[in-house]
Amino acid sequence: MTVNKPRILVARRIFPEVVERLRTHFEVQSNDEDVAWGAAELAERLADKDGALTTGSQRIDAQLLAACPRLKIVANMAVGYNNFDVDAMSEAGVVGTNTPDVLTETTADFGFALVLATARRMTEAEHYLRAGRWQHWSYDMFAGAEVHGSTLGILGMGRIGQAIARRGAHGFGMRVLYHNRSRLAPEVEAECRAAYVSKEDLLAQADHLVLVLPYTAESHHAIGAAELARMKPTATLVNIARGGIVDDAALARALKERRIAAAGLDVFEGEPSVHPGLLEVPNVVLTPHIASATVATRLAMASLAADNLIAFFKEGRALTPVPG
Numbered sequence: 348m349t350v351n352k353p354r355i356l357v358a359r360r361i362f363p364e365v366v367e368r369l370r371t372h373f374e375v376q377s378n379d380e381d382v383a384w385g386a387a388e389l390a391e392r393l394a395d396k397d398g399a400l401t402t403g404s405q406r407i408d409a410q411l412l413a414a415c416p417r418l419k420i421v422a423n424m425a426v427g428y429n430n431f432d433v434d435a436m437s438e439a440g441v442v443g444t445n446t447p448d449v450l451t452e453t454t455a456d457f458g459f460a461l462v463l464a465t466a467r468r469m470t471e472a473e474h475y476l477r478a479g480r481w482q483h484w485s486y487d488m489f490a491g492a493e494v495h496g497s498t499l500g501i502l503g504m505g506r507i508g509q510a511i512a513r514r515g516a517h518g519f520g521m522r523v524l525y526h527n528r529s530r531l532a533p534e535v536e537a538e539c540r541a542a543y544v545s546k547e548d549l550l551a552q553a554d555h556l557v558l559v560l561p562y563t564a565e566s567h568h569a570i571g572a573a574e575l576a577r578m579k580p581t582a583t584l585v586n587i588a589r590g591g592i593v594d595d596a597a598l599a600r601a602l603k604e605r606r607i608a609a610a611g612l613d614v615f616e617g618e619p620s621v622h623p624g625l626l627e628v629p630n631v632v633l634t635p636h637i638a639s640a641t642v643a644t645r646l647a648m649a650s651l652a653a654d655n656l657i658a659f660f661k662e663g664r665a666l667t668p669v670p671g
C-alpha cells in the first residue's frame with residue numbers, strides 16, 4: 348500500500364541540505380531561484396500543499412488561506428511572525444511556528460555592531476575614504492559619540508533585548524535602561540543590569556536607543572516625529588526589529604535636520620524599498636535585514652523550521668508554535 352506523503356512548499360531558496368532532509372519525509376516543491384513569489388504565485392503553489400516553510404516575507408492571511416484548503420502548518424524561518432495573520436490562521440485551523448532562541452545572540456551581536464557603527468560613524472567614514480577624499484588627519488574628522496559608559500536604552504526587552512543589555516552593561520560599562528510592556532523579574536533585571544523606566548524617560552535619557560520589540564498594531568510607528576523630538580540631539584537610534592515600528596519619513600526628516608545625531612537601520616517600512624530620504628542623508632548606517640545572518644544561525648533557523656514541520660506531521664505537535 349502506498350502512503351501519500353504530506354506535500355510541503357518551501358517558499359524561498361534555503362539551504363539545499365535542509366530541503367533534502369525535508370524530501371526524506373515529504374513531497375517537496377521548493378523555490379530554488381533567488382526570487383520572491385508574489386501573493387498570487389504563492390497561493391497558486393500552496394493550493395495543494397499540507398504545509399509550508401516561509402521566511403517572514405510571505406503574508407499568510409485570510410485571502411491566501413481561503414485558496415489553500417489542505418494547509419495545516421506554516422513554519423516561519425524567523426523569530427518574528429508579523430507576516431502571519433494569527434487570527435485568520437487560528438480560524439482556519441492552521442498552526443504557525445517561528446524560530447525563537449536560535450538567533451538571539453547572533454542578532455544581539457549585530458544590534459550592538461550597529462550601535463557601534465552608528466555612534467562611531469563607520470560607514471560614513473568608509474565612504475569618504477573610498478571616494479579618495481582623505482587628505483590628512485583632523486581633530487574632528489568623523490568625531491562621533493562615546494559608546495562605553497554612555498546610556499543604552501532598549502525598547503522591547505525580550506530575549507534579544509536582554510542579550511543586548513548584557514553586552515552593553517557587562518562589556519561596555521553602559522548604564523542600561525529599558526521599557527517593555529511588562530517589567531522583568533528582579534533577578535533578570537539584575538543579571539542584565541537594566542533598570543525599567545517609562546517610554547518617555549527612555550526616550551529622554553538614552554544616548555543610544557535600540558528597538559527590539561515585535562511589530563504589532565500597537566507598535567506601529569512607536570517611534571514617530573513626537574518620540575524623535577523627545578530624544579537628545581546627540582542620541583542615536585538603532586532598529587533591528589521591524590520596519591513599521593519607526594515612521595521612516597519622520598526619521599529621515601529628523602536625521603536631515605540633525606534633531607538626533609544618527610541612526611542604524613537593518614529593517615525598513617515596505618522593505619526592500621527604502622525611504623528615499625534615508626538614502627539621501629549621510630548620518631545613517633543602512634543594512635538589508637541581515638541581523639541574524641551568520642551561516643550557522645541561518646542554518647539553525649532553517650533546521651528548526653524543518654523540525655517543526657517534521658514533528659507536526661510525524662508526532663502531531665509543532666515544537667515552537669506561535670501563540671494563536
Ligand code: DGY
Nearest residue numbers: 403424425426427639
Ligand atoms: C527574524 O527572525 O524575525 C528576522 O528578522 C528574520 O531574519
